[in-house]
Amino acid sequence: xxxxxxxxxxxxxxxxxxxxxxxxxxxxxxxxxxxxxxxxxxxxxxxxxxxxxxxxxxxxxxxxxxxxxxxxxxxxxxxxxxxxxxxxxxxxxxxxxxxxxxxxxxxxxxxxxxxxxxxxxxxxxxxxxxxxxxxxxxxxxxxxxxxxxxxxxxxxxxxxxxxxxxxxxxxxxxxxxxxxxxxxxxxxxxxxxxxxxxxxxxxxxxxxxxxxxxxxxxxxxxxxxxxxxxxxxxxxxxxxxxxxxxxxxxxxxxxxxxxxxxxxxxxxxxxxxxxxxxxxxxxxxxxxxxxxxxxxxxxxxxxxxxxxxxxxxxxxxxxxxxxxxxxxxxxxxxxxxxxxxxxxxxxxxxxxxxxxxxxxxxxxxxxxxxxxxxxxxx
Numbered sequence: 386x387x388x389x390x391x392x393x394x395x396x397x398x399x400x401x402x403x404x405x406x407x408x409x410x411x412x413x414x415x416x417x418x419x420x421x422x423x424x425x426x427x428x429x430x431x432x433x434x435x436x437x438x439x440x441x442x443x444x445x446x447x448x449x450x451x452x453x454x455x456x457x458x459x460x461x462x463x464x465x466x467x468x469x470x471x472x473x474x475x476x477x478x479x480x481x482x483x484x485x486x487x488x489x490x491x492x493x494x495x496x497x498x499x500x501x502x503x504x505x506x507x508x509x510x511x512x513x514x515x516x517x518x519x520x521x522x523x524x525x526x527x528x529x530x531x532x533x534x535x536x537x538x539x540x541x542x543x544x545x546x547x548x549x550x551x552x553x554x555x556x557x558x559x560x561x562x563x564x565x566x567x568x569x570x571x572x573x574x575x576x577x578x579x580x581x582x583x584x585x586x587x588x589x590x591x592x593x594x595x596x597x598x599x600x601x602x603x604x605x606x607x608x609x610x611x612x613x614x615x616x617x618x619x620x621x622x623x624x625x626x627x628x629x630x631x632x633x634x635x636x637x638x639x640x641x642x643x644x645x646x647x648x649x650x651x652x653x654x655x656x657x658x659x660x661x662x663x664x665x666x667x668x669x670x671x672x673x674x675x676x677x678x679x680x681x682x683x684x685x686x687x688x689x690x691x692x693x694x695x696x697x698x699x700x701x702x703x704x705x706x707x708x709x710x711x712x713x714x715x716x717x718x719x720x721x722x723x724x725x726x727x728x729x730x731x732x733x734x735x736x737x738x739x740x741x742x743x744x745x746x747x748x749x750x751x752x753x754x755x756x757x758x759x760x761x762x763x
Contacts, residue, residue: 485625505552561691622650702758
């Protein structure tokens with residue numbers, strides 16, 4: 386029996402008539418994917434812990450891995466209960482996520498609508514704006530002044546009836562500024578008056594005493610996102626959490642993919658939390674390294690920006706882009722170049738870490754920049 390005339394595809398003519406759907410927000414979205422090879426370098430470019438966890442600790446944790454653990458889906462309740470206990474709350478206030486970026490994405494999807502506005506300072510973590518565009522929201526940036534200050538009244542002025550979400554980063558990456566308690570209270574109050582949900586990202590809270598976690602645990606429409614990628618040194622495992630009021634957390638949780646966090650991340654995070662004195666030691670090492678770098682940069686006359694977080698802007702004496710390339714090629718050190726940093730202009734953005742890492746970076750900076758500059762020749 387011959388097929389009915391016109392049935393099936395008719396080559397190019399049929400393909401021209403077929404219109405497949407594609408999300409226009411994604412078609413026009415510009416994404417940059419990190420494909421560079423970074424193994425073997427001193428990594429001071431992405432705010433990771435450049436030293437990582439001690440090898441003996443890793444070996445100890447891995448010794449508890451069993452075939453059953455690897456073969457079964459990850460079980461999250463026990464770890465969530467441990468985390469809740471440390472935070473003085475219960476599991477209804479927490480949602481585990483695949484790095485805090487997943488929590489940020491869920492909050493934007495759940496608490497804003499297509500065409501709604503999201504206010505956030507700029508520059509900041511790029512994914513706030515990326516997710517806004519991905520879901521057809523309008524991202525409204527609040528720019529820093531030339532002296533790199535962020536007056537909170539400039540943020541409040543952007544909060545109008547179209548705004549559905551206010552994003553605050555404390556400390557902010559890459560600028561390193563922190564909102565004082567009275568400033569945070571003013572911003573949260575202004576958002577509440579206008580019925581705007583607030584997201585406070587605290588990826589770097591271990592490097593700074595300021596935190597809004599109590600607001601998230603005691604107020605509605607306030608979220609705090611945190612990650613285990615920075616101080617905990619688990620960027621390769623992907624783990625974070627969202628803290629908030631129970632009804633809001635329930636909506637965030639509904640957007641999580643099934644089994645969204647992996648068993649190795651849970652295993653290592655639990656071991657770090659439970660090992661007596663380990664967190665305190667890691668914090669002390671980070672702060673000591675940053676203090677060393679600050680002191681030596683000042684000694685050699687470098688201008689810097691970034692009081693908090695595990696990162697720092699440094700104004701080099703020579704060309705920033707050339708210095709970044711030479712750091713990688715000649716010293717095996719990865720750093721980033723940023724332009725438009727207020728009156729400083731083009732700067733290095735350098736991740737801080739333990740003192741041994743900072744000594745290696747500082748010596749490279751002296752060799753490649755200071756000694757070859759007019760300043761170093763004096």
